[in-house]
Amino acid sequence: MSLGQQLHPHLPFLRRYARALTGDQIHGDAYVRATLEAIVAAPEEFPAGVDPRLGLYKIFHAIWSSSHLDDGPAVIGPDGQEAIAQARLGRLTPLPRQALLLTALEGFTIEDVAYLISMDADEVEALVEEALSAIESQTRAKVLIIEDEPIIAMDIETIVRDLGHEVTAIAVTREDAVREAMAQRPGLVLADIQLADDSSGIDAVKDILGEFSVPVIFITAFPERLLTGERPEPTFLITKPFQRSTVKAAISQALFFDEATAPA
Incomplete structure (x- = not known):
């Protein structure tokens, strides 16, 4: 091969x-x-x-x-x-966040990350802990969840609330998502791709972004279908089934960039 x-x-x-x-x-x-x-x-x-x-x-x-x-x-x-x-x-993106993304989002071991960024394993572990500590002090956000599977929606809601963020609503269709976004503008959107009425989470997000700017994290069981290199595509993407640490890292990174570009 x-x-x-x-x-x-x-x-x-x-x-x-x-x-x-x-x-x-x-x-x-x-x-x-x-x-x-x-x-x-x-x-x-x-x-x-x-x-x-x-x-x-x-x-x-x-x-x-x-x-x-x-x-x-x-x-x-x-x-x-x-x-x-x-x-x-x-x-x-600072080095601690790189280490966190490589472990939590990409699933590399501490030893793998040590090889990738040319550091000792102990140093990588310290970097990950530093990134996790930084998450605790991150600005809290209002979060809209677009997910039609109740168990998954509840799991995501728990993770979001455990991070100290507020869940404004859980929408199950494109129409619900847009209505909830307009009613109380979120600071972050987590969206499934396929929704209850066969509508698209991608279309729902496009509708929302047509009204105001907000960071978005997409959730899908088939990430390769959305990561072809063409545009427009998601910047932040979580693969189902997901680990809590993956969602935590993705939320933190999305808000990190949103805060970095916010007016002082």
Whole structure:
């Protein structure tokens, strides 16, 4: 099996991570594209003796760490042709949050993350604890949940409330979601893709975003269907079935970027 064939199943999930890391689909996808260009240009430099997914994320992190340090365009890629417009420094994801995303969202072990970011396992554990502590002090938000499965909706509601956020409503259809969003504007939306009346959570979110801006986390059992690299697509995405830690990390990261861009 070729290297490309080995890496292909992992690309949707690298896109998910890159978007969560950068808080933006365009920038996240640009880093993924630069990673693939680097691999194509020098396949012999792909990490040997490790799982292909681990090697893919290792190349990604090498590019991320070497190109996101300046507040301005960074030119990367084998031919120097790929320019990624950088967010301001306040929007850059700090190392503790990177460690949390890699463990909670992507499911890597502490040892895997230590390899990916070139640190000791003890240091990674300390970073994750630091990120979790930061979550506790995060600004509280009003959250709209769009989910038609009662048990899943209750589980999400519990997680959201345990984090100290307020649940404004649980909507089960597109129409319900839009009505509830207009009645009490949420600071965050968590949306399932397929809703009770065969309406779409994506369409519901588009309707809401047509009225006001709000960070959105999509929840789906088939993330690869939404992570093709085309636009528009979700920036934050949780896979069903999910772990509580995954939802917690995604909520925190979405609000992190929302707070970073809020007027002072």
